[in-house]
Each structure stands twice: as structure tokens, then as C-alpha cells.
Amino acid sequence: MWIVTLAASIAAAPVGGSPARGDSNLVAYWSMNEPAGSRYMYDSSGNGLHGTIGSEVVTARRLGDGYGYGFGRLEPDTPPARPQHLVAVPDYAALDPGDRDYAVSLRIRTPYQFGNVVQKGQATVAGGSFKIQIPGGKVQCWFRGSAGQVLVTGPRPINDRSWHTIICSRFRAGVALDIDGVRVAAKMGPTGTISNAWPLSIGGKTNCDQVQVGCDYFGGDLDWVRIDAAGHDW
Template identity: 80%
Template sequence: MRKRRLWIVALAATLAAAPVGGTPARADGGLVAYWAMNEEPGSRYMYDSSGNGLHGNIGTEVVTGRSYGDGLGYGFGRLQPDTPPTHPQHLVGVADYAALDPDDRDYSVSLRIRTIYQFGNVVQKGQATAAGGSFKIQIPSGKVQCWFRGSAGQVLVTGPKPINDGNWHTVTCTRYGSGVALAIDGVMAASKAGPTGMISNAWPLSIGGKPSCDQVSVGCDYFAGDLDWVRIDAAGHDW
């Protein structure tokens, strides 16, 4: 257990200390995917810089090549919650690769985010009732939540303070064998014990909201704000 917690803290600290707007250094464990989000304006293809080839498609409503003064990133406009029509072009999608499933590994999703809004699903693979389980990072009331659901149960962890202050924050959500942990700006912010088991589904990875929704019976929970990069690591996984 101690070794796993040390990995979580070390990963979060490494990412928080990375050069602003640059590529985070690789931490202990295996880098599964790294989307630097530094494509030029108008790009519709998101490149995975990890070397693993897990590239994605960028919806036409996503603003690419947005300059933050220290690099480029993506911008997601605000959409009215639970109000039709749906906006599938608001999303960035990565096809269902087996490598993106947590399976039964220690598994971490990290990102650099800036927003003034208080809702939205930022990153997810699968939804609430998806066969095989699911995970997501969301920000209800501006507070980061890490949610993992698998064969052994589900665990939800909520950050203690809102981060929708218009400043950049680095967030790391980690699922390990006996719980889930959340780190914000390199500091452990919250954790909760509880097994989740195997998580492996046939859904794409979605950035910016739900891929399957109608804004009536199922809200799309579209994210509004800026993203600088998104990264996935799996402890002990050697590419």
C-alpha cells in the first residue's frame, strides 16, 4: 500500500512541477498516452506524443491552437446544461483502445485545466451504466471529482475546494487496488478506500463531455474552459 501511495504522490508532484505549457517528464510507471494539445488552429486531429499511437479526433466546436502565452491548448465554450440540441462536435474523442482501460492496474489520469465554470465532465471512458465499468473526472460546483466504477464496486472522491478560479491547476486522479486518490497541484487533496476491481469497456475515451446523451433524459455535461494537456499512466506497465 505504501509503495502505491508513494507512486501516486510522486506522479502528481512530477506533473505539477513540469515546465508550464510543456511536456511533463515521465514519472515512475508506464506512460500510456500523452496528448499535449499543442496542435495548430483549425486542427481536427489530436496527436498522442507517448509513441503509443493513441491519437484522437477533435470536434469542430473545440478551439485548437489557443495561445496561453506559455504554449498552446484547447478551448471549450460554454453550453447551457441539459438544453437540446446535443453538440457532439464539442468533444474530443479517442477510439476504444485496450491500453486505455484501467483493467486491474494502478491507473492515473492527469490534466492541466483552467475554468471559471462549475460543471462538466472533463475526461471519461464509459458512462454510468456502461458494461465493463467506467471512469471520469468531473467538476460539479467547481470541485474536482474522480470516479471509478468496476467489477468490485465504485468509488467517488471529491476535492475539498473549488478550482474554478480562472487559474491553471494540475489534477491527478488515481485508482489503485484498494481506493482512489486525488492530487491537485502536486498535493494530495482527497482519497477514499474501496475496491473497484476490473474496469474494461468498449467505449471511446471522451474529452469535454459525454459521447452518448440527448440533453433531455441524459445530460451531456459539457465541459467549459481550457485544457493544456491530458495524460494517462499505469503503474508497473512497461510499453
């Protein structure tokens, strides 16, 4: 029962992840359809949570059935840091989970087995943090807040060069992971309130040097990213 409310809202979205009209739980939807050379990522939800695109991110990348962003592979823990590899959305309060049911969903394709895909905050920052990462090619959802932290891991690697839709959901009672419409992992445990002063980052960490702190850069393609939160009120 603890996984029903927000998951049902996301599942009702049209195929491809595009926002449904009147979707009151939708916080942000980045369709990643900007033209080649664009350095501005638009939020199609109507909430105005736009971001900036680093110069190393390939926009208007042909993805077979549409367009998206391409992120080149960077060697782990090899200086220098490459902030131009990232897409960043400023610290809007609406992007913080707070104490709400909260979900990050995305469509991804990669041959690699490493990297942080989406995150807000880092491991020890004040206010908590969350991220989606793919160590060993397996999707992990991690939420850390005032009441604790919960990590769930997918059972099988997804770095098979095929498209996969991922939903990482944080509920009052725990965290769940869905891949391609199937619940593949869930773990009970409260995380409490998550609210930090950091930007939302796509493609790796914003505060790193590849020496003391690895940047965990993602390599692969993203078709879209969306965030939903139950009780979201504009």
C-alpha cells in the same frame, strides 16, 4: 503506502506534464499543441493513441505560457446534443485501467462550475467506467469497476480562472485526488477491473441527447492531458 508507486512516477514528470524519456508507466500524453483548425489530436507518448477533435473545439488557443484547447460553455440539459464539442480517442485497450494502478492527470482553467472533463464509459455501461468532473466547481474523481465504485471530491472549487494541475489516481486500495501538487482527498475502497468498449472522451459524454441523458459539456481551457498506468507493458 497504497498511494506511493504511481504517484511517485507522475510527480517525477517534468513541469507542465510533458512525458519524461524512458517513462515506462506512460500510456498516453496529449500535449494539445496542434495548429489552428486541426481536427486530429496527437499522442506524444509514442504509443499512437491519437484522437479526433470536434469542430467546436478551439485549437491553438493562446494560454499565456503556451497553447491548448478551448471549450465554449454550453447550457446544461438544453438540446440538441453537440458531439462536435468533444475530443474523442478510440477504444484502445491500453486506455482501460484494467486492474492496474492508473492515473489521469491534466492542466485546466475554467470560470464555470459544471462539466465532465475526461471520461471513458458512462454510469451504467458494461465493464465499468471512470471520469473527472467538476460539479459546483469542485473536482471529483470517480472510478467504477467489477468490485465497486469510489468517488472522491476536492474540498474547494477550482473554477477561479486560474490554472490548476489535477491528478486522479486509482489504486488497488482506493482513489486519491491531487490538486497543484497537494493530496486533497482520498478514499479507501476497491474498484476491481475496469475495461469497457467505449472511446475516451474529453469535454463531455459521447452518448447523450440533452433530454433523457445530459451531455455534461465542459467549458474552459485544457493545456494537456496524460494517462499513466503501473505495469504498463508495450
